[in-house]
Amino acid sequence: MQLELKSVSLVYDPDVQNPKKAVDDISLTLRKGEFAGLIGHTGSGKSTLVQIMNGLLKPTEGTVLLDGQDVHEKGFPLRNLRRQVGLVFQYPEYQLFEETVLKDVCFGPKNLGLPKEEQEERAKKALSRVGLDARYYDASPFELSGGEKRRAAIAGVLAMEPDILILDEPTAGLDPQGRNDLLAEIRKLNEEEGTGIVLVSHSMEDVAAYASRLLVMNHARLVYDDTPRHVFEHYKELEAMGLSAPQVVYVMHALEARGLDVRTDVLTIEEAKREILRALGRK
Amino acid sequence: MRYTTLGQYYDADSVIHRLDPRVKLVFTIVYIVSLYLGNSPFCYIFAGLFLAVVIRLSKVPVRYMLRGLKAVIFLLLFTAFFNIFLSQGDVVFQWGFITITRQGIETAVRMAVRLVLLIMGSSLMTLTTTPNDLTDGLEKGLGFLKVFHVPVHEIGMMMSIALRFIPILVEEAGRIMMAQKARGADFDSGGLIKKAKAMIPLLIPLFVAAFRRANDLAQAMEARCYHGGNGRTKLHPLKYRRLDFIAYGVLLLYLALMIVLKIVTKS
């Protein structure tokens, strides 16, 4: 399965004078199985872009192709796109509404017109994916803790079994351990089920550690589409866009400036550690 | 989401904008009453002229005001229709069971004129007064009701908070709707009952959100020392100035002339 955006642009208020483009001439292809990060400061167009990806917004220019088919062509069932490309909004817990967690997670599969047994089967599978076991099925979603609500809401999208899952800042407001746990579950989903992931994040450390491809947006345009390693080499340019690089990148650059012969294109603490030890001749 | 322009604040710097909201409140009430005072065409012409002058002074474009009227055009036609066809009196036109009488036309015209003047007159108040001033004006202007244990301050505070949260909740509704659509929800197709049912996944989270926000807000207000209306001061307390007294004078004059006109034209 692949989703292709071809020269996509979107203008919210085309009537006004000098309309501002929220997304400006973006082309990219997403595939099942990959793990992409999407960064950009607030207002750079990330949220608009992800809503175009799953057909909630229709671009004013350009086309969105699902396996080669134009999704905004007459007669194309947009529901197919929403099923195959799942979107988890920011603070998704605010969309919970059913009496029980299980029922809430069934909402998506139900809308797909699946029979009841299959709805529940999918819901249970999705819940176990996010670490919520049978004890939670009959609980009211409003009685869960913040982190559990977040997981239940994510399960609500997962139950539609999308080939590509887009998550808009899924860790916002969680504590450090909660952040790590959730990201680990997303990684597992990617590795075990082959679900393509697009992780929208403000944390450079997170995208560096988890993503194998990094999309960077600035002023409605896609400015980088490369591996995190290559993107973070441009840390100066990223700073000009109100972004940054992981702390370890700065450490390596500082060491290099002090004359230590280290590679600067590290992404994680583990890599930085090995590189420093190597440069110091310890290993 | 779009609101109708009927009564939405129009920013301009005019004498009318600068008037104390209480003056405008009294003006509006007196004006509406005056429309029901006189019955002759002269009275309406006079009321219309008076309004025209005030509109001119307010610097609100006439086109903007007329656009606001569009929202009530149905109501206008509806009342006119009933007046024309259902009044008894001297027949001027008859076709089958449809009869139109002179009195019918007269009442229809009178009602229509009155309605237009009434709507334009009262929307002028909201057009020239910010929601905040309006709330302040109501709170202060209705202050005498406190004697009857009407919680005037609390009502004013509630109105002002509602004003602040309407755009936030509208935005929130949009966000929840998108999130449910991403889960395959369909808000657009089907009959009335299906559509109403489809709103549940939108309405429940919206209610929950509204309660959560209300709870947060109550705490934030307490944290900022809110303890009811007693002993509160105001950053911009309402104060009558010369302009306001002049306005009251003009209003009295208008009312007096209206009464004179009514007596004169009656005989």
Add this chain to the structure above:
Amino acid sequence: MEEFIRLQDVVYEYHAYAEEEHEEETVRALSHISAEIREGSFVVVLGHNGSGKSTLAKQVNALLLPTEGYVYVCGANTRETPEEDLWKIRKNAGMVFQNPDNQIIGNVVEEDVAFGPENIGIPEEELARRVTRALEKVGMEAYRMHSPNRLSGGQKQRIAIAGMLALKPKCILMDEPTAMLDPMGRKEVLETVHELNRKEGITIVLITHYMEEAVDADRVIVMDRGQIVMDGTPKEVFSRMEELRAIRMSVPEVTELAYELRKEGLDLPEGILSIEELTEALCSLN
């Protein structure tokens, strides 16, 4: 000398209703907490969700009162203050909350900033002066007549801080003020808060999930299950990485890197907090 803020053996319990059993269940959110906060200090409180850190702040602001023990704010005992006078305590210890939208009351920025002082009956001329001063201190004077709805998250939080400042508090408690902000908004708010602490001498108690925000504090308090489990300088606290991990916390990335390098046998000092410190230490090894 009169103490500034003191918590003495504070216990706070609340009742939760389990829906099925129709039974009352008592939850202990704070368990025998004793602490003092010095005037003019910058204290960061860390702890995972549900560790009791928000409850702690609300005790100081007298939004909640202790079940057992006492909280003293500038000499006033919150439990023994009649309810109608609690606002006098809140005037000294202001509070800024997490959600920027849910704490702005006014429809115009200046009106919102004036809300606090209006409540305590500050006369008109003084009010206008306080609003101006407060907006200047957070660098938002240009937005005085704006509607709060169009501001960014960081700007809204600065307005909320100005709203507190207009009450001239001695202390501002902040309950995860940066949790819902993007990195730029976070930086904006933190810079404002540090400046207030430095220039105005206002005591700051900042509750956060972001370890990096604790690095520049005078003191870091770590909470777990309603108790204070660590209390010290950032250096002291972040040296105890294993313990922090055990209670679902982490440390800043540089600190973790330094820790990992120490484990590999490099002779680095404990509790390295900044990139400069780490580079300096590594270069002196070479």
